[in-house]
Each structure stands twice: as structure tokens, then as C-alpha cells.
Amino acid sequence: MTFTAEQEALRDSVRKLLEREADPWPDLCEQIGVAALAVPERFGGLGAGTAELQVVAEELGRVLADVPFLGSAVLAVHAVLATGDDETCARLLPRLAEGTVGAVAWADAEGQWGDPACRASGSTVDGEAHYVLNGDEAEILLVVAGGSLYEVSGHRAVRTPAMDEIRRLARVTFDHAPARLLGPVDLAALRDVACAVLAAEQAGAAARALELTVEYSKQRHQFGRPIGGVQALKHRMADLHVLVETARSAAYAAPESSRLAAVAKVYCSEALATVAGEMIQLHGGIAITWEHPAHRYFKRAHGAAQLFGAPGEHLERVRPTVS
Template sequence: MTFTAEQDALRDSVRKLLDREADPWPELCEQIGVAALAVPERFGGLGAGMTELQLVAEELGRVLADVPFLGSAVLAVHALLATGNDEACERLLPRLAEGTVGAVAWTDADGRWDTPACRVVDSSVEGEAHYVLHGDEAEILLVVADGSLYEVSDARRVRTPAMDETRRLARVRFESAPARLLGPVDLGALRDVACAVLAAEQAGAAARAFELTVEYSKQRHQFGRPIGGFQALKHRMADLHVLVETARSAAYAAPESSRLAAVAKVHCSEALATVAGEMIQLHGGIAITWEHPAHRYFKRAHGAARLFGSPGEHLARVRPSLA
């Protein structure tokens, strides 16, 4: 994979900012413009491509940043653009580009992407959406119902506890909520965008978990030598390195087709889960303490694997039917 000088500069800027800011979202938007990356220039954005979104997601994944990038700057922006509604885009996209939080609600309690939780009855939305990224704090709330995208302002929102404390999720209930039709939306295409960016985030998390594990293997001594010097651990580290690199390759290939997006979702989910599990194993007892970040990567791995559909569901999109 090769990147342009501008893309490398974007990555470096995001990493440096994340290193120094405890609450990075305002600065990410003001100084770097990450919320505006996917917004076309005519709507007040930067008009960047998928690679730039993935570069930012990879850096956010490295530090498990709890920011509304995936739900707002990626999902909400692409959902609006998919409708082809210029009036809605002119009204909402400049706000999203400035960092206003947006959210897209669609899935039911089972978390299936292809089963929208809400329906439209007499120009109002009914139903309860689960796993809505930053849905409890979103100023722009969008909902997918009956194959179209709607804008809704009246909804009951509750932040839901999750195993992964670095991922903000909410449950949003619509009870005869007045809805403004924005236009049709291809949920499959939106899913592929989400999976491609999530895969980059997973690859970033896997890379950082691997780095921390390698560093620890050089510091921890047994039998008078660093454990990283033992042949058996060298082989395990080599296997993890291959997983991390192939995850990055799969992630950056994901935008090329729907099938590759599914491949990335499957492989990056499994790669992060494997690396995080090995991180726990190779760190020993310290890895299961609150003071060490290993448990956070482990939780992120399993939470991210279920987001936008489980790996098993996406695997069915990749392999040919047995029939």
C-alpha cells in the first residue's frame, strides 16, 4: 500500500493530536477537519475520498478513541448523500462538516443490518432502533425506514451500557414521531461504506495491540532473558504480524467492491480478536487488570465484530452457496 504525501500528513496530524488531547473531537474537527472529509466541497466540506476516511479511522482505532467519527462523519454523511436530496444536503451537511454530531438509526435488537427496526405509519416513524452510534447525543437524527431515509427530531434516547466502554451506543425509540422524508437509501451500499471504515479502525486497533505486546515481550524476563527471545514466542509474534498486515491490506481494498467489503469485515474482525486474545495471554496477569489497556482492546474486538452484522453473516456474502 502506498499513500500520497498529503495522506501521510493527515495520518501524522491525527496521531499527534490524539496523543495530546484527552477530548479530541473538537480539535479533530477544528484543526484537521475530519468531520468534513466525506462532505463534498459544494456543501462546505473537503471532498476527500474513502482512503482519507480510513486513515483517520485507523488512527482512532489505535487509541480506541470514543468520538462520533464513524456514526456521524461517515454514516450520517453518506446516508444523506445517498438520498440525492440537494435541499437536505445543503441544510444538514455543512453542520455535520463543522462537527455537529449526527446519527443513523436502523437496526433492531438482534443487530441485523438487513432488518430495519422502524417503519413509517401516516408520515410518522414507529419502532425502536438499537446500537445507534452516539444516538443519545446526536443533534441530527436520521432513521432508515421502509427503504428511505427520514429526519426525526422527537425520539426517546437512552445510552445503553456496553461491554466496550470506548464505543458509545444508544437505544432510540420512536412513538408516532413526525418524520421528514429525505429520499431513498441503498442500505447495502451504506453498509459497505461502514464496513470499509470499520475494518480500517479494527486494523489500527490490532496494530497497536500488537505493538504493545511486542514491547512487553522485550521487557518481561523469565529464566534470565526477555520472553520475546524464546523461539516459540517469536513464531507467535510472526503470526500476529502477518495478521495485522493482511488486515490492513483487506481494509484498504474494501472500497473496491461489495464483496471485498465483506471480506474486510470478516478478516479484520477475526484478526483483531486474535491479536487482542494473544495480547491478554502474553501479558499474563497484568492484562486482566483495569490499569492495563489490554482488556479494552479485547472488548473493542468483540464489540466491533458484531457491529454492522456479525462476521458469519458477511461470510455468507463471500463464499458461494453450497446449493
């Protein structure tokens, strides 16, 4: 797994900006152009690939940044591109590239992402979509209904409470909401891209959780020496290091095929859950305090595992079919 000089520069720029900005989204868009990464140059973007999106997502995952990157710069942009309609792309993509927040609605109340929760009839959309990333603050709301993508207005969006308070989710209700047909959309391909980028975010969160744990093991003393010097704990942290690195490899391999996207979703979900759980165990009592970030990584691990389908659902896509 190697990165180009441009990708490393992108990583460095994003990390430095996140270190100094409490509200990073405006500067991420204006100074680095993260919202424009996946937008083709002819529509005002940078024309980058999925790997660049993953580099940014990994850095955002490290600090659990509260920004609409996954919902807008990834999902909304790729949904619009999937329609293949130049007029739609020319109208919406420049706005998304500038940082206007977009959202894509399709999951149902049970968290099923395989089939759209809403239905279209003529020029209106009905139904209720759940777990809509940044749906309550989106200026451009896109809805998947049937095999097509619609731009909808006149909807009602309510932010829904979640275990992971940093991940902004919404429930969006449509009651004969005016809808504009944009074109067909391959929902499976859209979900594969989302899973690939989410996997990189999970790998970044796991890496940072492990770093914090290793740092703490060098500071916490028992019986006159750092707990990090205990052989059994060294072995546990070494195993976690291997888990994190293989998760990164799985994440960056995900764009190669739909099957590898499913592998990344399963493996990175399990990796982050394992590292976050060990983070709490190895920190001891301080890890269950509200002030310590361990609980945030633990919540992100379990919330992200369900996003775009639970690991078990994706595991079915990985298993070979028996004839």
C-alpha cells in the same frame, strides 16, 4: 498498499493530535476537518474519499478514541449523500462538516442490520432502533425506514451499556415521532461503506495491540532474559504481524466492491480478536487488571465484530453461490 503524501500527512496530523488531547473531537474537527472529509466541497466539506476516512479510522482505532467519527462523519454523512437531494444536503451537510453529531438508526434488538427496525407512516416514524452509534448525543437523528431516510425529532434516546465502554451506543424509541422524508437510501451500499471504515479501525487497533505486546515482551524477564527472546514467542508474534498487515490490506481494498467489504469485515474482525486474545496471553497476569489497556482491546475486538452484522453473516456474502 501505498498512500499519497496527503494521506500520510493526514495520518501524522491525526496521530499527533490524539497523543496530546484528552478530548480530541473538537480539535479533530476544527484543526484537521475530519468531520468534513466525506462532505463534498460545494456543501462546505473537503471532498475526500473513503481511503481518507479509513486513514483517520485506523488512527482512532489505535488509541480506541471515544469520538463520534464512525457514527457521524461516516454513517450520517453518507446517508444524507445517498438521498441525492440537494436541498437536504445543503441543509444538513454543512452542520455535520462542522462537527455537529449525527446518528443513523436502523438495527433491531437482535443486532440485525439487513432490514430496518423502524417503520414510517406518512409524516411519523414508529419502532425502536438499537445499537445506534452516538444516538443519545446526536443533534441530527436520521432513521432508515423501508427504503427511505427520514430526519426525526420527538424521539427518546437512552445510552445502552455495552461490553466495550468506549463505543457509545444507544437505544432510540419512536412513538409517532414527527419525521421528515429526505429521500431514498441504499442500505446495502451504506453498510458497505461502514464496514470498510470499521475494518480500518479494527486493523489500527490490532496493530497497536501487537506493538504493546512486542514492547512488553522486551521488558518482561523470566529466567534472566526477556521473554521476547524465546523462539516460540518470536514465531507467535511474527504470525501476528503477518495477520495485522494482511488485515490492513483487506481493509483498504474494501471500498472496491461490496464483496471485498464483506471480506474485510470478516477478516479484520477475526484478526483483531486473535491479536487481542494473544495480547492477553503474552502479557500474563497483568493483562487482566483493570489498569492495563489489554482488556479494552479485547472488548473492542468482540464488540466491533458484531457491529453492522456478525462475521458469519458477512461470510455468506463472500461464499460463491452453488447452482
